[in-house]
Amino acid sequence: MGDYRSTDAMPPLAIGILAARSVGHQIRFFDDKTEAIPENLEADLVAFSVETFTARRAYQIADGFRLRGIPVVMGGYHPTFLPEEALLHADAVVTGDAEGVWENLLDDLAAGRLQRIYRSDNETALDHMRIDRSIFAGKRYAPIELAQYGRGCRFVCDFCSIHEFYGTQVRLRPAQQLRDELESLNNKRLLFFVDDNLFSTKAHLEALLGVLTPLRRRWSCQISIDVARDPELLDQLAAAGCRYVLIGFESLEPANLKQMRKPWNQVAGEYRKVVGALHARGIGVYGTFVFGYDHDTPDTIRRSLDFALESRLEIANFNPLTPTPGSGLYARLHAEGRLISKQWWLDPDYRYGAPIFAPRLITATQLTEGCFEAKRAFYAWSSIARRVLDNDNQFSWFSTTMTTVANVISRREVYRKQGRRLGA
Ligand code: B12
Ligand code: SF4
Known part of the structure; x- marks a missing residue:
């Protein structure tokens, strides 16, 4: 996001995919999150993977390359939603998946006919997905392995970029094909499925669990709460080695859930029961919450913090609602004239955590401070100790160590990120 090195960086699969598809080309990979990018780098082409929070930083670095005559x-996500903006800092933009267009782009570059926009239909089957992880060797990444089973999500929450990017269709890799890739990864490390929602259908989830169970790996994922309606499926998750799930609880306020198009979050019953059912199976919970919807008050933030502490969530995040371009939320707040800065991601005065729009029952300052205060309280040393140690022994030594490390890193990043400018 800026000119600083983070301590929670993970290897970016997108670049591993580009590397695997750049056959016959010489590649060098730099990750701005973990190392400085050499100023005098020579190249025939520089490729950037850009998200909204990293756009300003990426544009600044790209401008430097283009000044030296190197095409970019x-x-x-960000260039896909705003290709014209990205083209002010790039010679070409790829929208959607790299698969299906990246090789054409490289051919065009070699033939001196680089186009401005390459559009992928985001419909290519994932049967031939390949990742070259050798480019990550020696970089300072968190000791975690990343993999992807599928892309997309069957839901349409209004703050989320996923359905705008992929549609509501979910594309999955054949589970058996994924097995070969998983077998090649370091099995002492926690595996993290980057899928937006690993629970697309019960049959597809069970197919994956069938592959994972004999591998005896410990893994984590992001999953929709409706999985907890099915106790047998939870048993299967645990038996297959699932050790952490990230669940977007988002809000304790039903009216907010309705407004964000996530009323279904209540189908598995009370949140506390869901956490209890997962904990009973030795599965830790990373709970995420978002604040700033129309029914939020300072009290809803406090109640969510209390819930997170009382249910002993292993990790949690309390974020102010962030309207990213391309989301339904952005369009709505824009139409209602509530955006404080329309292009906040380019605004030199924007600070991470700062208000981006005017909420209704809470002031913008209360929203920023309330979220930061909840993070501070959740990651206070006394809270970490209580949550890690007082867990009725459902958790293995491995999980207890992982939870402790994740809390210490999250605590550090909470303080480092808050109030930080985007870009240099
Ligand atoms: C894992 C993850 C993280 C990890 C980091 C992972 C990493 N390796 O860096 C962590 C937990 C640290 C993280 C943090 C954040 N994340 Co995040 N994250 C993800 C997640 C779930 C998976 C990323 C991934 O590996 N995808 C798999 C790869 C293969 O897909 P991909 O990156 O999209 O790449 C494909 C195409 O986009 C394209 N492509 C991508 N780049 C390029 C470049 C070129 C040149 C070409 C040709 C093609 C191309 O080709 C690829 C293959 O087809 C995504 C959601 C998602 N499904 O992608 C959210 C997501 C990217 N994160 C998001 C956000 C908001 C954040 C945070 C800002 C949250 C916060 N409030 O702090 C932070 C900060 C991010 C930062 N950059 O500093 C949003 C971004 C939205 C946006 N409009 O930009 C997403 C989309 C989630 C969402 N539901 O909205 N994140
Ligand atoms: S369930 Fe998660 S990934 Fe799916 S649309 Fe909602 S927020 Fe996005």
Whole structure:
């Protein structure tokens, strides 16, 4: 996001995918999150993967390359939603998946006919997905392995970029094909499925669990709460090695859930029961909450913090609602004239955590401070100790160590990120 090195960086799969598809080309990979990018780098093409929070930083670095006559291509969420903006800092933009267009782009570059926009239909089957992880060797990443079973989500929450990017269709890799890739990864490390929602259908989830169970790996994922309606499926998750799930609880306020198009979050019953059912199976919970919807008050933030502490969530995040371009939320707040800065991601005065729009029953300052205060309280040393140690012994030594490390890193990043400018 800026000119600083983070301590929670993970290897970016998108670049591993580009590397695997750049056959016949010489590649060098730099990750701005973990190392400085050499100023005098020579290249025939520089490719950036860009998200909304990293756009300003990426544009600044890209401008430097282009001043030296080196062509730049950008892809990822932000250039997909705002290709014209990205093209002010890039010679070409790829929208959507790299698969299906990246090789054409490289051919065009070699033939001197680079186009401005390459559009992928985001419909290519994932049967031939390949990742070259050798480019990550020696970089300072968190000791975690990343993999992807599928892309997309069957839900349409209004703050989320996923359905705008992929549609509501979910594309999955054949589970058996994924097995070969998983077998090649370091099995002492926690595996994290980057899928937006690993629970697309019960049959597809069970197919994956069938592959994972004999591998005896410990893994984590992001999953929709409706999985907890099915106790047998939870048993299977645990038996297959699932050790952490990230669940977007988002809000304790039913009216907010309705407004964000996530009323279904209540189908598995009370949140406390869901956490209890997961804990009873030795599965830790990373709970995420978002504040700033129309029914939020300072009290709803406090109640969510109390819930997170009382239910002993292993990790939690309390974020102010962030309207990213391309989301339904952004369009709505824009239409209602409530955005404080329309292009906040380019605004030199924007600070991470700062208000981006005017909420209704809470002031913008209360929203920023309330979220930061909840993070501080959750990651206070006394809270970490209580949550890690007082867990009725459902958790293994491995999980207790992982939870402790994740809390210490999250605590550090909470303080480092808050109030930080985007870009240099
Ligand atoms: C894992 C993850 C993280 C990890 C980091 C992972 C990493 N390796 O860096 C962590 C937990 C640290 C994280 C943090 C954040 N994340 Co995050 N994260 C993800 C997640 C779930 C998976 C990323 C991934 O590996 N995808 C798999 C790869 C293969 O897909 P991909 O990156 O999209 O790449 C494909 C295409 O986009 C394209 N492509 C991408 N780049 C390029 C470049 C070129 C040149 C080309 C040709 C093609 C191309 O080709 C690829 C293959 O087809 C995504 C959601 C998602 N499904 O992608 C959210 C997501 C990217 N994160 C998001 C956000 C908001 C954040 C945070 C800002 C949250 C916060 N409030 O702090 C932070 C900060 C991010 C930062 N950059 O500093 C949003 C971004 C939205 C946006 N409009 O930009 C997403 C989309 C989640 C969402 N539901 O909205 N995140
Ligand atoms: S369930 Fe998660 S990934 Fe799916 S649309 Fe909602 S927030 Fe996005």
